[in-house]
Every structure is written in C-alpha cells, then in structure tokens.
Amino acid sequence: MRIALFLVFGITAPAPAPAQGPPAPAPLGAWTPIPELPVMGRPVDTAAVAARRRALAARIGRGVVLVPSAHERQLERDYVQDNDFRQNNTFFYLTELETQDAWLLIVAPGGDDRETVLFLPPRNPAQERWTGLRLGPDSVAARASGIPRVLSTDSLDRVLRSARARAAGPLYLPLDVSTRDEPRITDLTFDGGDVRSLRPIVDSLRLVKDADEVSRLRKAIDITTLGHIAAMRAARPGMWEYEIEAALEAVFRRNGADRVGYPSIVGSGPNSTTLHYDVNRRRTRDGDLVLVDAGAEWGQYTADVTRTFPVNGRFTPRQKAIYDLVLATELAAYDSTRPGVTIAQLNRIARDYMGAHSGSLCGDQTCDVYFIHGLSHWLGMDVHDVGDYSTPFRPGMVLTIEPGIYLPQESLGVRIEDDVLVTPGGAEWLSGKAPRTTQEIERLMRGGR
Numbered sequence: 001m002r003i004a005l006f007l008v009f010g011i012t013a014p015a016p017a018p019a020q021g022p023p024a025p026a027p028l029g030a031w032t033p034i035p036e037l038p039v040m041g042r043p044v045d046t047a048a049v050a051a052r053r054r055a056l057a058a059r060i061g062r063g064v065v066l067v068p069s070a071h072e073r074q075l076e077r078d079y080v081q082d083n084d085f086r087q088n089n090t091f092f093y094l095t096e097l098e099t100q101d102a103w104l105l106i107v108a109p110g111g112d113d114r115e116t117v118l119f120l121p122p123r124n125p126a127q128e129r130w131t132g133l134r135l136g137p138d139s140v141a142a143r144a145s146g147i148p149r150v151l152s153t154d155s156l157d158r159v160l161r162s163a164r165a166r167a168a169g170p171l172y173l174p175l176d177v178s179t180r181d182e183p184r185i186t187d188l189t190f191d192g193g194d195v196r197s198l199r200p201i202v203d204s205l206r207l208v209k210d211a212d213e214v215s216r217l218r219k220a221i222d223i224t225t226l227g228h229i230a231a232m233r234a235a236r237p238g239m240w241e242y243e244i245e246a247a248l249e250a251v252f253r254r255n256g257a258d259r260v261g262y263p264s265i266v267g268s269g270p271n272s273t274t275l276h277y278d279v280n281r282r283r284t285r286d287g288d289l290v291l292v293d294a295g296a297e298w299g300q301y302t303a304d305v306t307r308t309f310p311v312n313g314r315f316t317p318r319q320k321a322i323y324d325l326v327l328a329t330e331l332a333a334y335d336s337t338r339p340g341v342t343i344a345q346l347n348r349i350a351r352d353y354m355g356a357h358s359g360s361l362c363g364d365q366t367c368d369v370y371f372i373h374g375l376s377h378w379l380g381m382d383v384h385d386v387g388d389y390s391t392p393f394r395p396g397m398v399l400t401i402e403p404g405i406y407l408p409q410e411s412l413g414v415r416i417e418d419d420v421l422v423t424p425g426g427a428e429w430l431s432g433k434a435p436r437t438t439q440e441i442e443r444l445m446r447g448g449r
C-alpha cells in the first residue's frame with residue numbers, strides 16, 4: 001500500500017538535509033502528502049470481501065444492494081475537531097474499508113467484480129491538509145479495495161437507476177439505526193419501488209466467520225488476554241477501579257487495539273454484583289473481589305472476556321468455593337459445545353450443572369438462582385453479535401460462554417467469560433491465555449508483586 005501511494009502521488013524520497021544549518025521550510029502551497037499517514041485503514045483481504053459479496057448476491061438471487069458507509073461524527077457542531085469514526089458493520093463486512101461518505105452497489109445475479117461499484121467522494125486537497133489523505137475515486141481505491149469499478153459519488157443516482165432497471169428485482173438497503181439519518185436511504189424507501197431490508201441476509205451471513213474474520217477475532221482476543229493479565233498484576237488493595245482499568249486499557253492500546261469493544265467493566269466488592277457496572281470510580285478494599293469484563297477491538301472485531309480475581313491476590317475459602325462452581329459450570333458448557341447444539345441447549349446444560357452442584361453454597365436456594373443472565377451470545381463486529389440466536393452451531397461460529405453467580409448481600413460477584421470458536425469436532429477456547437483457575441490467578445498475582 002505504501003509503495004502504491006508512492007507511485008500514484010509521485011512522491012520521491014526526501015533529499016538529504018544540508019550539512020549546515022536548519023532545513024529550508026517548504027514553500028507555502030507546496031505541501032507534499034506524507035505516504036505513512038494511516039488514514040486509509042488496514043489492508044483489505046480482497047479475496048475474503050469478494051467472496052462475501054458473491055455469497056450475498058447468491059442469497060438475493062435477483063436485485064440490487066446499496067450500502068452507505070459511515071460518516072465522521074462531529075463532536076462539535078460546526079467543526080470537526082476529532083476523527084471520531086467507526087465504519088458501519090454492514091459496509092465493513094462487504095468492503096473492509098474504513099473510508100467515510102462512500103457507497104457500495106452490488107447487482108445480482110452476479111455480485112462479482114463486474115457487478116460491484118464502489119462510490120467515493122471526490123478528493124479535496126484543501127481538506128486533506130486537515131484530515132490527511134482520503135480514498136478518492138481513482139486507481140488507489142481500486143487497488144486497495146479490490147473493486148475495479150470505482151466511481152465518484154456524483155454519479156451514484158444515475159448508476160443506481162440503470163442498475164435497478166437492469167436487475168428487475170428488489171432494492172435491498174440496510175434499514176437500521178445506522179441509516180436512519182441518511183436522506184438518500186429515506187428517499188429510496190418512499191419512491192414506490194420494491195425496497196427490502198438487507199440486514200437479515202447480511203446478519204445471517206455474519207453468523208459463520210470466515211478465516212479473515214477469525215484471525216481478526218484472534219488478534220482482538222490475544223490483546224485482550226494481555227490486558228487482563230496486566231490488570232491482575234497491577235491490582236493492589238486501595239487502588240481505584242479506574243487505575244485497574246487504566247492498566248488494562250494501556251495494554252490494549254499498546255498492542256494496537258483501535259478502541260474498546262464496549263466500556264470496560266471494573267467492579268470491585270459490591271460493584272462486582274452489578275452486571276454492566278462501568279463507572280469504575282470506587283476505591284478497592286482488602287478482601288474485595290474485582291470483576292473485570294473488557295474486550296479490545298481490533299480491525300472492527302471485538303473480544304469479550306471476563307476475569308474475576310481477589311484484589312489482594314488471595315481468594316478467601318468462600319470466594320474460591322463460589323468461583324470454582326462458576327468455573328466448573330463454564331467447563332461443562334464448553335464440553336457440550338459442538339456443531340448442532342444451540343445456545344438454548346447450552347444454557348440449560350449450564351444451569352442444570354450449577355443447580356446440581358450447588359450443595360449448600362447458596363443457602364436454601366441452588367446457585368443457578370443467582371445466575372441472572374444468559375450464558376452465551378454471538379461475538380464478532382458487535383459484542384452481542386447479530387444473527388438468529390436459535391441457529392444450531394456450525395464450524396466457524398464464535399460465541400461467549402459466561403456463567404456467573406451474583407450475591408449482593410455478600411458483595412460477592414463472580415463471572416468467568418471466554419470466547420469460543422465452534423470447530424468441526426467441538427470447540428476451541430480463543431481466550432484461554434488469560435489465567436482462569438484460582439491457582440493460576442494467585443500464582444500470577446504473586447509473581448506480579
């Protein structure tokens with residue numbers, strides 16, 4: 001990519017600085033784009049996205065698909081001070097481009113290179129002084145995207161009209177929150193044609209991850225497990241929850257995470273029993289458990305991992321007993337994870353296991369009464385990823401397994417959450433590198449002090 005930019009913009013290596021004195025300032029107006037500016041995102045797996053577009057066209061049979069990319073969100077109304085941008089998942093799934101204000105058109109049958117058009121806004125050199133290089137309708141974009149037909153957004157309406165006439169089928173649009181404020185989408189839904197929602201089709205394709213998606217997830221999850229290890233190592237009684245959050249997220253960023261997949265949950269003592277506590281402002285106390293539920297996002301895909309540990313590095317016998325029951329429940333669910341099983345079945349297996357092995361740990365009740373959320377959800381570009389939750393597992397699906405027991409009356413909450421890939425023979429832990437048994441956690445925390 002860098003080499004390609006050098007060729008396209010005709011940039012040459014800078015001349016060596018003169019031996020004496022400071023280098024002369026560049027004359028105004030002769031600004032040279034710097035090829036290393038990372039504004040165009042990571043390399044696209046062009047074969048993977050082309051296969052996804054073909055699969056989509058095959059599902060549609062006959063029709064036209066039109067997908068807008070996201071826009072930069074303006075934190076201040078009249079002036080963009082911050083590059084606050086995350087691509088729409090549907091657009092990313094079909095292009096892996098992080099570019100903004102773009103549109104993708106696919107015509108079925110076909111959906112191949114000849115039937116796909118990428119529309120990009122014309123480049124604006126004056127604006128690029130502020131934003132850095134942007135993809136424009138030229139050969140750079142064609143090479144970066146693997147889509148040979150790249151046109152200016154100025155021609156979108158004309159090309160769309162002729163594609164619809166040619167395809168003689170419905171128009172599929174991603175009708176969801178991401179396009180609610182998109183005037184062109186609104187107009188198209190009212191133009192009297194056969195307009196349908198694209199989301200159910202793309203969402204079902206997203207259920208089974210391809211090799212590129214799995215490798216993105218592995219990267220996000222590997223970064224995440226490093227963050228959890230750092231959080232355990234850093235923890236000391238008396239630390240503020242946000243200090244533990246900082247130790248975790250520093251490692252995310254240092255390892256290239258783009259952002260967090262969701263606000264990090266660092267709940268100590270009583271806060272460990274609030275499922276989505278993310279205020280992270282309490283000061284920990286000796287004897288507390290700390291529940292950390294956090295996931296790095298890398299390349300648009302997010303991890304979702306929870307570890308619970310004693311802030312002082314030693315579980316009390318009571319904490320360990322509850323913890324071991326949660327862990328055994330997680331292992332029971334994992335052992336049953338294989339193609340053909342559903343999330344509902346796994347949930348039942350986990351609850352039955354926890355109930356049957358509660359003994360007197362939770363008083364008159366069995367502990368599954370205190371397991372107050374679902375066991376699993378799909379994982380991908382969304383932390384609670386899209387797709388039909390009744391679908392039997394197939395190889396390539398990725399889900400969480402996350403049992404918990406929450407006892408507010410004891411300020412004691414334990415959740416253990418791992419990310420799991422369904423394989424032909426069963427399942428694979430993706431987040432297994434984060435210590436999980438009480439012994440492993442205590443050993444790590446002893447070593448970190």
Ligand code: GLY
Binds near residue numbers: 262293304402
């Ligand atoms: N981190 C949110 C969840 O576990 O579902």
Ligand code: MN
Binds near residue numbers: 377402
């Ligand atoms: Mn989860």
Ligand code: MN
Binds near residue numbers: 293304305
């Ligand atoms: Mn979680």
